[in-house]
Amino acid sequence: MKRLIRSLLFALTGTLAAGPALAAQANPLEAWQPKFDPSKAEFTYLLSNISHPVIEGIGVGYRIRDRVWEESGGRLYVDYRPLAQLGGEKDVIAKLKLGAIQGMMSSSVAAANVADRLGIVNLPYVVDTFDKLDLFRDTPEIWQPFAASAEKQGLAVVDVTGYGPYGWATTSPVRSLNDAKGTKFRIAEAPVNTDTYKSWGLQFTVLPWPDVPQALQTGVITGLDHTAIVCNITKKFTVAKYFTELNYAQGLFVHLINQRWLDKLPEDLRTILLTVITEESAKSRQLTRRQYEEQVAAAKADGVEFIDLPAAEIEQLKQMAEPVLASWTDRIGPDYLALVREKLAD
Numbered sequence: 001m002k003r004l005i006r007s008l009l010f011a012l013t014g015t016l017a018a019g020p021a022l023a024a025q026a027n028p029l030e031a032w033q034p035k036f037d038p039s040k041a042e043f044t045y046l047l048s049n050i051s052h053p054v055i056e057g058i059g060v061g062y063r064i065r066d067r068v069w070e071e072s073g074g075r076l077y078v079d080y081r082p083l084a085q086l087g088g089e090k091d092v093i094a095k096l097k098l099g100a101i102q103g104m105m106s107s108s109v110a111a112a113n114v115a116d117r118l119g120i121v122n123l124p125y126v127v128d129t130f131d132k133l134d135l136f137r138d139t140p141e142i143w144q145p146f147a148a149s150a151e152k153q154g155l156a157v158v159d160v161t162g163y164g165p166y167g168w169a170t171t172s173p174v175r176s177l178n179d180a181k182g183t184k185f186r187i188a189e190a191p192v193n194t195d196t197y198k199s200w201g202l203q204f205t206v207l208p209w210p211d212v213p214q215a216l217q218t219g220v221i222t223g224l225d226h227t228a229i230v231c232n233i234t235k236k237f238t239v240a241k242y243f244t245e246l247n248y249a250q251g252l253f254v255h256l257i258n259q260r261w262l263d264k265l266p267e268d269l270r271t272i273l274l275t276v277i278t279e280e281s282a283k284s285r286q287l288t289r290r291q292y293e294e295q296v297a298a299a300k301a302d303g304v305e306f307i308d309l310p311a312a313e314i315e316q317l318k319q320m321a322e323p324v325l326a327s328w329t330d331r332i333g334p335d336y337l338a339l340v341r342e343k344l345a346d
Contacts, residue, residue: 029053029083032062036069038201041268047103048096049253050085051267054233056291057253058082059107060284065097070215075212076269091130093297099161102261105161107254109190116331117149121344123194123328124248124321130289132344133162133250137285142340156257159272159281163251164227164292171222173305177313180244183223186212190267193225196248199316216240227251228306229288232295237304248317256280 027033032083038044045068053059059087065078086092086101089110110118121127129223137143138162153344161203174180177200185204187193197204202223207215216239217219224231224240230251255277262270300306309317329337 007104017185019252029089032059034065034069036074038069038077038079040074041069042075043077043265045076045078045103045273046086046101047078047080047105048092048101048196049080049082050084050089050092050107051082051163051235051253053082055163055229056284056287057163057251058105060161060280063280063284064276067280068183068273068336071272072275076265076273078273093116096256096258099261104256106256108160108254109188109193111254111256112190112192114153114155114256115149116328117146117333117336118254119192119328120146120332121160121252122190122249123325123332125318126325126341127250127344128248129165130250130285130292133252134285135344136340137282142336142343145336150256151259154259156259156262158255158257158277161253161281161284162288163253164229164288164295165245165247166225166249166251167226167237167246168242168244168254169224169226169228169231169239170242170244171216171219173242173307174223174309175307176243176309177316180223184221185223186215186221190327192324195327196321197225199320199324201320212236212238228290228299229292229295230321231337232299232304237299237302241303242305242307243299244309246309246317246322262338308329 047061049058049061051058053062061078061080061082065080066280067293068076068078086095089106090113092101092104093106093110093114106114107116108121112122124262127133150157168174168180168183168185170183172183174183180202183203185197185202186207187197187204189206194206207221212221212224214222216236226236228243231240231243237243265273296306325337
């Protein structure tokens with residue numbers, strides 16, 4: 001297992017690692033090892049994630065683990081496996097549907113492959129701020145249809161955590177849309193992102209995340225579509241010293257559980273698990289707000305310039321993205337999309 005974790009850390013260097021001090025450890029997850037012996041648990045909940053728990057929206061998995069262990073009296077062990085220990089997201093989704101694993105904190109980008117409706121959180125300028133995310137989660141009228149959308153795949157959507165608002169980390173300052181047109185952006189491997197960047201008329205390429213550091217250093221890309229939290233923690237700001245705050249979407253992880261496994265879990269343990277996930281996810285979203293402020297402050301102290309596009313140009317981006325929302329309407333559900341936009345309207 002230690003050799004596996006070492007190889008994972010090497011593969012993920014420059015992605016979601018916590019920095020040189022963490023990389024120097026033989027086991028990058030040593031600080032998160034359980035302080036109890038899980039070997040005698042009656043039930044195990046195997047939970048996957050691709051990222052590093054130094055990010056609050058990922059570290060929540062360990063907080064869930066510890067609370068469930070305590071509140072279940074050691075009967076249920078949440079075996080949390082971040083850092084892609086169980087494979088890439090597409091592979092893990094397949095395993096989750098089959099029941100080979102029981103849970104997954106899936107990126108919202110990948111979650112759209114489970115159900116089209118889950119893609120609503122990736123659409124530009126819909127669930128785009130911390131406040132709108134909280135309102136989305138806490139309004140049953142719009143949360144429940146989202147949560148129920150994976151049922152046909154045999155999965156339950158329990159909650160969401162995040163990693164901050166999206167913007168542009170660039171090697172040259174982007175102060176206008178004209179500047180953006182001269183930038184070569186890396187975007188996530190997701191249809192909604194591709195559609196958005198086409199609608200904005202910007203240059204873009206889809207690259208695997210591990211290829212980003214070299215691409216930035218060599219000029220293959222000159223901009224990165226991501227969040228300030230991730231860009232600072234993963235040292236992308238050492239090359240890309242500018243960040244344009246678009247705030248067009250929140251980076252999210254969607255907590256999915258295999259419904260068959262959940263139904264077979266004793267009722268008392270099922271209640272404990274779902275309650276803890278809900279409560280800890282809510283706490284995590286608040287911690288993410290604080291982590292965002294801390295990471296932005298740290299980046300500014302290191303010389304990163306944060307830039308606001310003029311309000312008129314943000315409005316222009318919103319208008320240019322309307323065809324994207326229109327093209328996704330049937331996939332998400334026209335009435336549902338309209339309701340979400342109405343409830344979250346500024």
